[in-house]
Amino acid sequence: MAHSLIPPPAKMDMKGDQVFNWQFFKASWQNYLVATELDNKDTSIHVATLLTVMGKECYEVYENLPLTEEQRKSPQQILTSLGAHFDPKRNVVYKRFMFNSCKQEPKENIDTFLNRLRKLATTCNYGALLDEMLRDRLVIGVVGNSIRARLLRESSLTLQKAIDMCRSSEQAAIHLQQMDPVEAETAHFVKNKQRTQKSGKASKPPNINCKYCGKSHSKGKCPAYGTTCSKCQKRNHYAQVCQSSGKDRTKRQPQKSTQKLHQMDGDESGSDESIYTVQSKPKQQYSVELAVETPTRDLTKTIRFQLDSGATCSTMKLTDYKQLSDTPPVPPKTKLKLYNGTIIHPVGAASLRCQIKGVTRKIHFEIVEDAPSSLLSGKAAEALGLMQFAQECLVHAVTESPTQTKQQVLSEYKDVFTGLGRLPGHYHIDIDHSVTPTQNTRRRVPIPVRAELKRKLDSMTAQGTIARVTEPTKWIHNMVVVRKPNKIRVCLDPHGLN
Numbered sequence: 001m002a003h004s005l006i007p008p009p010a011k012m013d014m015k016g017d018q019v020f021n022w023q024f025f026k027a028s029w030q031n032y033l034v035a036t037e038l039d040n041k042d043t044s045i046h047v048a049t050l051l052t053v054m055g056k057e058c059y060e061v062y063e064n065l066p067l068t069e070e071q072r073k074s075p076q077q078i079l080t081s082l083g084a085h086f087d088p089k090r091n092v093v094y095k096r097f098m099f100n101s102c103k104q105e106p107k108e109n110i111d112t113f114l115n116r117l118r119k120l121a122t123t124c125n126y127g128a129l130l131d132e133m134l135r136d137r138l139v140i141g142v143v144g145n146s147i148r149a150r151l152l153r154e155s156s157l158t159l160q161k162a163i164d165m166c167r168s169s170e171q172a173a174i175h176l177q178q179m180d181p182v183e184a185e186t187a188h189f190v191k192n193k194q195r196t197q198k199s200g201k202a203s204k205p206p207n208i209n210c211k212y213c214g215k216s217h218s219k220g221k222c223p224a225y226g227t228t229c230s231k232c233q234k235r236n237h238y239a240q241v242c243q244s245s246g247k248d249r250t251k252r253q254p255q256k257s258t259q260k261l262h263q264m265d266g267d268e269s270g271s272d273e274s275i276y277t278v279q280s281k282p283k284q285q286y287s288v289e290l291a292v293e294t295p296t297r298d299l300t301k302t303i304r305f306q307l308d309s310g311a312t313c314s315t316m317k318l319t320d321y322k323q324l325s326d327t328p329p330v331p332p333k334t335k336l337k338l339y340n341g342t343i344i345h346p347v348g349a350a351s352l353r354c355q356i357k358g359v360t361r362k363i364h365f366e367i368v369e370d371a372p373s374s375l376l377s378g379k380a381a382e383a384l385g386l387m388q389f390a391q392e393c394l395v396h397a398v399t400e401s402p403t404q405t406k407q408q409v410l411s412e413y414k415d416v417f418t419g420l421g422r423l424p425g426h427y428h429i430d431i432d433h434s435v436t437p438t439q440n441t442r443r444r445v446p447i448p449v450r451a452e453l454k455r456k457l458d459s460m461t462a463q464g465t466i467a468r469v470t471e472p473t474k475w476i477h478n479m480v481v482v483r484k485p486n487k488i489r490v491c492l493d494p495h496g497l498n
Helices: 018-036 043-053 056-063 075-086 092-100 110-121 127-141 145-153 159-179 318-324 378-383 406-412 447-463
Strands: 189-192 207-209 216-218 263-266 287-293 300-308 314-317 334-337 348-356 359-368 374-377 399-402 479-484 487-492
Touching: 018 043, 018 075, 043 075, 056 075, 092 110, 092 127, 110 127, 110 159, 127 145, 127 159, 145 159, 300 318, 314 318, 318 348, 318 359, 334 359, 359 378, 374 378, 447 479, 447 487
Parallel strands: 189 263, 300 374, 314 359
Antiparallel strands: 207 216, 287 300, 287 348, 314 374, 334 399, 348 359, 479 487
């Protein structure tokens, strides 16, 4: 009963880096075997439990493996075959290239960056040099020249010491941001120098009410010094105390408000460490840099893409494509419809291999000439592990509309182009029976038109447009034959009827 309380391992994740996902699933399964003593039970129970917990998508892979009936009864053989499928022979040179290209993202903390490095290093076969390679990559890939300079000054730098120094620098940045009471509209530089005081008691300068910042501070310590007013665009005062008239303000365009952390330099400890933060903007666009292989797969270029979860196809600027290849792309087969209904025609198409954070996928791009940026669709972003959708989404931003030929349209909508069509229901026509019927004499039809006219009348009869009359009738109207290009038109002369 105690074994039933142990949760089974999570199912095999078929998205993202399948090599890492398989190693994680296999390790979780081995721990589950030991915890539940499942390896001491019958082999059939062992196999059935494994096939149950691996998940539907992984089970479909198992079904397609070339295993005999005897091999399917062995749990070890199943794990070996699945491991060969998910973790094939690796290209160590390429894996080391990906490791040496790894850099810390602007908003990424040091622990997350270190975990990415360790994950990439597991496939590089560094052996005893693993710690040194991690240390070197940490120093080269960390964000910020100041912390990198501190690391380079250490003569006997170890991996653990480098990690501790990066963590301390990261925590100091957070603490300084929390301790700073001033929210400056633009970044400026504050430098504190250690001042030596003469013997005796130092007199504290009196505080003054400042007209430039609206606060109380000592003389020469105004936080507004060096800033730019967002109302009048003049310097050295805040917008909340701006005294410029409205007439002066209309001459200048107001700048967008941004906030940055002060950059500080302390000379007391002899360190020139600087602290940076990312600028906050009213409208945020999510973009990412991908390593894109050239069509010949002999070189890799870094291209920035904007993420668009609502797009159903990925696009690449023509200028970005020219960085990858001098040969023109293949002719496009689709046209693109923007969110506002505008139709644009790509100049070509290309399928390229893209890589980020150890995940490599082949993405199809439509090459467009005039575009503000290259675009990565929601499907492509999900395949690369950049986005995750909790449920199926309906998107209406960018859609692919394949170009159809005339014959394809006629074949697909055959019911529209065949016959005259009928409206539902019946229509009743009122007739005035007091009117004397008219019987016109038949007009002669030219001999060159008779054969074509007969074919037309037979066709109209087959379609139900007219009906053959074989009995005497009170109303007889003349037929009017009008020749058109490559056909004739048959009309009724309603003179007597009207």
